[in-house]
Each structure stands twice: as structure tokens, then as C-alpha cells.
Amino acid sequence: MVPRTAFFLVAALAIVLAACGSDDDSSSGSSPTADDLVGTTFESTDLTGYDRVPDSMITVGFEADTLGASAGCNSMSGAYAITDDTLEVGLMAATMMACDDALMAQDTWLNDFLTSGPSIVFDGETLTLSGDDATITLAARQPAVLEGTTWVVTGTINGESVSTTPSDTMASMTITDGVAAIETGCNVGSSSVEITETTMTFGPMALTRKACPPDETALEQSVTTVLDGEVSYDVDGGTLMIRTDNADGEIGVTLTAG
Numbered sequence: 001m002v003p004r005t006a007f008f009l010v011a012a013l014a015i016v017l018a019a020c021g022s023d024d025d026s027s028s029g030s031s032p033t034a035d036d037l038v039g040t041t042f043e044s045t046d047l048t049g050y051d052r053v054p055d056s057m058i059t060v061g062f063e064a065d066t067l068g069a070s071a072g073c074n075s076m077s078g079a080y081a082i083t084d085d086t087l088e089v090g091l092m093a094a095t096m097m098a099c100d101d102a103l104m105a106q107d108t109w110l111n112d113f114l115t116s117g118p119s120i121v122f123d124g125e126t127l128t129l130s131g132d133d134a135t136i137t138l139a140a141r142q143p144a145v146l147e148g149t150t151w152v153v154t155g156t157i158n159g160e161s162v163s164t165t166p167s168d169t170m171a172s173m174t175i176t177d178g179v180a181a182i183e184t185g186c187n188v189g190s191s192s193v194e195i196t197e198t199t200m201t202f203g204p205m206a207l208t209r210k211a212c213p214p215d216e217t218a219l220e221q222s223v224t225t226v227l228d229g230e231v232s233y234d235v236d237g238g239t240l241m242i243r244t245d246n247a248d249g250e251i252g253v254t255l256t257a258g
Contacts, residue, residue, distance in 0.1 A: 009254060031085040041141045073097060156219070202228055
């Protein structure tokens with residue numbers, strides 16, 4: 001006969017082991033199929049093994065047979081497949097905009113990471129990509145509503161060049177009932193705005209007139225030049241991109257939902 005004390009010790013150990021196994025399974029998730037991810041863009045919530053550029057965001061989006069990604073500067077895309085627990089990405093094509101050196105280096109790092117065959121795990125909410133030296137944790141991007149959201153300017157576009165905003169300045173736009181409330185990075189003001197599915201048309205902008213340091217003045221000039229008259233726009237999850245043309249070519253601003 002098994003002693004009563006031994007029986008209870010074995011039973012308790014079995015309960016502990018079962019609980020530990022349950023916790024591991026729920027936290028680790030499993031290898032997804034393309035159908036689990038298609039149509040979804042994920043944004044980084046954590047990155048270990050690489051020093052992310054401050055205030056930058058890594059995004060990875062999935063379509064039926066194409067993966068798109070960005071590390072804060074250029075957009076890149078390539079064919080992909082998921083085999084067992086490995087994300088296999090082919091040669092990636094990328095836009096050729098010039099950005100800060102740190103963002104350009106981060107572009108190169110992300111391209112190399114994604115094409116190195118990282119492991120892929122998805123628990124229904126969190127996507128985890130793990131390579132030899134780094135791990136990216138991402139969450140599904142929640143779509144933002146154009147009107148009523150405070151959109152913070154994160155970059156300016158001038159032809160093929162993209163510049164990030166100075167770290168100590170902030171510009172933003174909030175649209176409510178046909179009026180755009182605007183912080184330019186220097187002054188504040190507002191203008192009327194009419195919105196269609198693809199365009200915004202801004203009326204004359206009324207602004208305060210205080211003098212500001214050079215970085216703030218330069219950001220204000222970029223913002224007010226873009227938000228003038230009819231412009232095209234695109235909302236992708238929590239990112240808003242506004243573009244227009246002037247005598248020197250295409251200009252624009254990128255904004256993130258605040």
C-alpha cells in the first residue's frame with residue numbers, strides 16, 4: 001500500500017506541473033497560418049537585442065502572399081511563407097527615401113532580420129518574431145478614426161526625403177465638425193476643412209504670431225505649407241499621411257494617432 005503522505009505529495013506535484021504547463025502554453029502561443037494574419041498590420045510594443053531609434057515604430061503587415069514592413073523610414077515588401085514555426089521572407093523591395101542615418105540603419109537591420117528566417121508565434125493578440133540575436137513583440141494595429149483623433153506630426157516629406165520632427169517640438173491636428181485645430185510646433189490656430197474619401201481641402205489658416213526658435217519655425221513652415229488647399233490623405237491604422245505638390249515636387253507630413 002502506498003503511504004498516505006506519499007500519495008498527497010505526488011498529487012500536489014501533479015497539480016503544480018499541470019499549472020506550469022498551462023501557463024507556458026497560454027503565454028507562448030503557437031505558429032500561425034497566413035490566414036490567421038492576412039489583412040492585419042502589427043506594431044512593435046517591445047524590442048530586445050537591438051537599440052531601437054527613439055520614438056520610431058516597427059510595423060509588419062500581412063496580405064495573402066506579401067509581407068510589408070517599415071522601421072520608421074522606408075517601406076519594404078516581399079513574398080513570404082510560414083513553414084512550421086518559421087517566417088520565410090524572400091528578397092524585399094524598398095522605397096528609396098533618404099532619412100536620418102539611424103533610421104536608415106534600422107531599415108537595413110529590419111530587412112536582414114526578416115529575411116533571416118525568424119521564428120513566429122501568435123497567441124491571437126500578440127505576434128512574436130525571434131531571431132538569433134533579437135526578438136520583436138508586436139500587437140495588432142487598431143484603426144484610428146480620422147475625425148476626433150489628435151494626430152501628432154512625426155515626420156515631414158520633401159520629395160524623396162523624409163525628416164523626423166525635432167525631439168523637443170510637437171505639432172498636431174485635431175478635426176472636429178469641419179474645423180481643424182492645429183498646433184504647428186510654434187504657433188496654434190485653426191482652419192476650415194472639407195473631407196472626402198481621399199482628399200482634405202483646408203481653408204485659410206488663422207494662427208497666433210509669436211516668434212519661435214529655428215527648429216520650431218521650420219516645423220511650422222512645413223506644416224502650414226502642406227495644410228493649405230486640397231491635399232490627398234491616407235489613414236492606415238494609427239498612421240495618417242498627408243501629401244500635396246508644390247513647385248518643387250511632392251511634400252507632406254506623417255502623423256500618428258495620439
